[in-house]
Amino acid sequence: MAEPDLDVHLPAIASGDAQAFAAWMASAEPALRVSLRRFARQVDVEAVLQETLLRAWQIAPRLTPDGRANALLRVSHRIAANLAISETRRRGRRPEAPPVEEPEVSPSPPDPLLRRVIARCREKLPAKPAEALDARLGAAGGIDDASLAATLGLKKNTFLQSFGRARKLLKACLEKSGVRLEEVLA
Amino acid sequence: MNHDDDTPGPGDEPTDDALIEEVAGAWRPRDPRQLRFHPYWHDLSEEARVEAYDRARENRALEAALDPDGLSSTARAVLARIVGG
Numbered sequence: 001m002a003e004p005d006l007d008v009h010l011p012a013i014a015s016g017d018a019q020a021f022a023a024w025m026a027s028a029e030p031a032l033r034v035s036l037r038r039f040a041r042q043v044d045v046e047a048v049l050q051e052t053l054l055r056a057w058q059i060a061p062r063l064t065p066d067g068r069a070n071a072l073l074r075v076s077h078r079i080a081a082n083l084a085i086s087e088t089r090r091r092g093r094r095p096e097a098p099p100v101e102e103p104e105v106s107p108s109p110p111d112p113l114l115r116r117v118i119a120r121c122r123e124k125l126p127a128k129p130a131e132a133l134d135a136r137l138g139a140a141g142g143i144d145d146a147s148l149a150a151t152l153g154l155k156k157n158t159f160l161q162s163f164g165r166a167r168k169l170l171k172a173c174l175e176k177s178g179v180r181l182e183e184v185l186a
Numbered sequence: 187m188n189h190d191d192d193t194p195g196p197g198d199e200p201t202d203d204a205l206i207e208e209v210a211g212a213w214r215p216r217d218p219r220q221l222r223f224h225p226y227w228h229d230l231s232e233e234a235r236v237e238a239y240d241r242a243r244e245n246r247a248l249e250a251a252l253d254p255d256g257l258s259s260t261a262r263a264v265l266a267r268i269v270g271g
Contacts, residue, residue, distance in 0.1 A: 029260055044214075141212030141259040170248055
């Protein structure tokens, strides 16, 4: 199967369409996260990734396609690696991984089987883990865990334990339905 | 330290596992002047940082699968910053 070309979204993104950028991120984010794993000991990958995505949005209007697929993803990969290296150096450490000359990164569209099965698994969650999962999903990265826990009347540790339990239960339920998350992520 | 203990300790001090779980979330401090790490990321050992990365990767896949538009909390957080300015 041919690799999907996320640059189909590029004209709309360049014109300022945030929803087009959201569609691009849905497939680009997993690939960019994987590319940053080699820096996980040295930098906060989540912070670097969010900054990379913001910069991708900012540079998209000035990006000139080079005739190959996934130009914005390839440029973003370089931004991510350079940011990770720069943050490592800023903290007085030597980067373990050298910069990548020609990025090898492919888009990862959402897995359709995972999407079909997970809704049923979510319905089976006990109340407390479901509550913690819903709180994190509703916050969408915009609210810290201490505030989320306080909203639910929980200590932060209890909230985090409930969230961790939700993830483990979802994974176990998915596996019973024939979906191994490790294989989806591989 | 008992990581399976469901009872928070005095002052609700975070356990190692709780720190990893928190860093594996998508929330990050916002600062328009510079990239900010999660404050607890600095408290993690290198092995725990990799564990937080792996857990975050699973979290984002589950979140995206549960989202009607296939967006993880990371993508939602970025989108909010783009739209919100």
